[in-house]
Amino acid sequence: MADIALAPRSAKTQIREATTWDQLKHNRNWLGFWFMLPAMAFLIFFLAYPLGLGIWLSFTDTRIGRIGQFIGTENYEWLWDDSIFWLSVFNTLLYTFIASAFKFAIGLYLALLLNENMPFKAMLRAMVLIPFIVPTVLSALAFWWIFDSQFSIISWSLKHLGLITQNINFLGDTTWARICVIFANIWRGVPFVAITLLAGLQTVQPSLYEAATLDGATRWQMFRHITYPLLTPIIAVVMTFSVLFTFTDFQLIWAMTRGGPVNATHLMATLSYQRAIIAGQLGEGAAISSAMIPFLLAAIMVSWFGLQRRKWQQGENND
């Protein structure tokens, strides 16, 4: 305060031109940008950069420990007529499609069941989550033992019941192996779908059901015309995630079969890992990973535009 009092009155502070820096500091639009910056930096460093790097690697002949040369689309050309690669694409699609369909059906069924009033409701709901909280590698190892060619508990039990005489060749037969890994994936993925859909079910207003009951609607009609339409947005989200997780699955396969027998369970993710890390050809592995992007984008598009086209999501009335 003393300083101001002592300063000569005549020396009025000049009003200076606002510099660009001042504008950046005080302009509200720029302020928004500043607040966004940390999030943007995070996304660029941890999402965009690795993705870009992966795509770049796929156009080089990089090996582990050696910087590669740009080789254009050579990696993709080699993949184009690589039967193992196409087998892995087929496996991935089969795996994703079947597992997701089952996960949806079982998950929805469980959600509807758990939404009913029943004794020990909280405990039952918690129990459903168990497959989801067990670390994937642990459950994969458990399944690996369950489906072991010599020590399978299933084969053992059936043999002791006298139903079969030979061990079932669970992971050594191509069809069986596919069934086994898909089963394990479903077992692991159902809780996620069930609990998320259950959360969705709880947001449906009971008054709608009351009104429907008064109108004489059957249980099926209530599901078809109240529950299902109100649940679609959450179904879209949960199935998008479920498809993405299934499509990019790695741990289950790697722990159970390593892509065998004869590559029948090799997914694009496991093949990419085998070629990039185990065999050291980072460029080629990156090309396989990058080849997953179009499929993943397509999956997202389908659920976004196919299932979520309702206007009320943009804040307007339902059509």
Add this chain to the structure above:
Amino acid sequence: MHDFTRRSLLQGGTALAATGALTGPALFDFAKAWAQTAPWKAESGAKLTVMRWKRFVPAEDDAFNAMVAAFKAATGTEMNVFSESFEDVQPKASVAANTGSGLDLAWGLHTLPQLFPTKVLKMNDVADYLGKKYGGWTEAAAKTCKHGDDWLGIPVATIGGYFTYRKSATDKAGFKEFPKDFPSFLEMCKALKANNTPAGMALGHATGDANGWLHWILWGHGAYTVDKDDKVIINSPETAKALDYCKALSDTFISGVASWNDSSNNKAFLAGDLYCTINGISIYVAAKDDPTKKDLAEDTYHALMPVGPVGKPTELQLAVPILAFNFTKYPNAAKAFIAFMLEKENFEKWLSGARGYLTHTLNAYDSAPVWTADPKNAVFAQASKRALPASGIGTPGEKAATAIADFIVVDMFANYCTGSKDAKSAMADAERQLKRIYR
């Protein structure tokens, strides 16, 4: 727990006390005397970071660490040893080679030094010194490490894989002596199956086991992935014969081999379901150590792999060479350490610790006590002599290592043996994959 305390003691700088307790003062006296006269004098204040593969036999690791501690005490070299699983050794060594830092020595698998020939310290003097002193190197071991006339690393040992079988079963099958050629081996496997005491070898993605025995079958028929100029020659009549032989063989196997990984045959054999397989000595060692498996251990024998139509042994054995990087600040300490490891006073004890899991590559160690300590160990003494390099007749190096890691040969055989593909397309597929790697 024992493992943990010992290692932390070593790292905590009380190695003297720890090793004193482990091996007694004899090793130290030897180490001190050796350091005085050795051709390589460790630089003063030298520090070495050593990466090795993770041991399978605890006693082998103990013997190795005792050597490390003795070397440290005798030369004053600071030693930092850490281990990585089989799969991680090569990537980590490659990264060190590329960045020029992090490691001084790497003890890895197969043809590791060939992956970066310009980044390693030439070991010609060490190889000459040891070779002259201990009766020369075996051929496959030398090929694994040599680039022209230069030694890129030192082939410390080989991890051998041989037939492990139940004598009672092969006797009953009518083979008092283990077969020495392919046709009689097939006959024996048929008889074993008929007696419900089947043989079995992995046809799944088992890095060590499946690659091992399938390359033996392939090479035994005179078929190779590439020729000496690295031209892809897998699509050949010899390969077709190998496929047919392998199919006939796999028809006699226990069910499920297509799903097997490296541990499956160990488990099945120890459980008494499997009567004949190819493996490292670990099955026998495990049986010997388990008091409840006394009968099984007594009934378990080892045999050399039968020789194929080509008339000479064609085994793929796992070489474990060590290399020093040329960016190490202490090249003399690195060389001294490698030479020190392979001196008789150390190496024989180390071999004994490994209980047959490691096989020497220096001819003089044919007489090492481990091979006579248990007569059933003797077969494994030959692993370094009967092996071809992992590349077959081609150039040992990166591409050969990739082909093995990518299961090209394994998939070819598995495709045909499980009936997924006919011989022609199985071979064409492998050819296509090999061309991708050898382009």
